[in-house]
């Protein structure tokens with residue numbers, strides 16, 4: 239198979255760097271175009287990307303000259319790690335110019351015509367694309383992935399839909415890499431917890447129900463979600479404690495069985511980025527931990543542990559996922575893999 243050429247919008251940012259790194263060794267996609275702001279335009283990638291990954295900057299991208307985010311330039315398929323302040327206008331203009339935008343930004347996530355995709359959960363939401371094209375008049379398309387903490391929560395809840403979820407209370411402990419670079423000031427976060435992340439709780443509460451919902455997410459899942467978001471002094475990996483209540487009365491063993499046996503379309507299709515299994519259920523009482531478990535499944539698996547009965551709700555557990563991989567670039571790449579497998583690229 240010939241490689242599919244792809245571009246990256248916002249290639250110099252934290253998420254953009256993950257795109258560049260992960261796509262460099264991708265079996266289907268080949269990066270041929272990098273774009274960012276005027277600040278970076280015309281300069282070599284290695285001069286303007288403040289590389290913060292433990293892996294080396296891929297040689298081909300290092301020497302590539304960064305271009306402006308001009309629609310019509312670059313390949314048909316573009317990944318977006320753009321800052322939300324500009325992503326709305328730029329991504330819309332790219333879709334209008336015929337590009338397929340696989341985005342990580344929040345701007346279009348709650349648009350009723352834009353899939354908010356987690357391929358293990360709602361691969362069928364891609365059927366929205368026909369209506370998106372008809373209604374918006376775009377020859378291209380936009381597909382989004384969720385916020386970095388939402389994806390972890392939604393993955394942990396997806397197997398539990400069989401018990402008819404009624405209510406969810408979640409408290410996060412979110413890594414600093416989720417705030418981009420330079421992110422939170424060291425004096426604010428070292429030896430500290432910041433009990434506020436702007437807009438995060440609202441995103442977790444609304445995006446989760448769209449993802450788990452039906453009719454492409456236009457009928458949100460009928461449960462209530464209450465989120466508390468905290469920033470902690472962790473580099474990578476969002477951890478969260480979750481309590482859940484159901485309309486039915488499953489045993490804790492039933493809940494564990496459902497989580498352990500969860501699988502989805504990416505696993506069935508053996509997509510290159512699909513973690514096998516997508517959720518790792520851990521028995522050790524001290525797991526999952528971000529330093530030990532965020533990289534499971536190449537950073538694409540969600541780990542769940544400390545599953546036990548809850549005296550207020552019915553069950554409670556801890557969930558963890560890698561925020562810049564499963565919560566950002568890796569999620570978008572998995573979305574594109576699914577689209578390619580379904581003949582939509």
Ligand SMILES: NC(=O)c1ccc[n+]([C@@H]2O[C@H](COP(=O)([O-])OP(=O)(O)OC[C@H]3O[C@@H](n4cnc5c(N)ncnc54)[C@H](OP(=O)(O)O)[C@@H]3O)[C@@H](O)[C@H]2O)c1
Nearest residue numbers: 248250251252253274275278321322343386416418419566
């Ligand atoms: N970090 C995470 O874990 C995470 C997780 C999920 C979702 N997200 C979302 O992903 C997006 C990127 O996050 P990030 O952490 O990578 O942010 P970041 O490090 O601040 O990077 C932002 C990128 O946007 C580009 N940009 C800024 N203004 C621009 C403009 N006017 N025109 C064109 N490009 C412009 C920047 O280019 P220059 O370098 O040239 O300025 C840079 O490439 C955001 O929407 C964020 O909410 C982040």
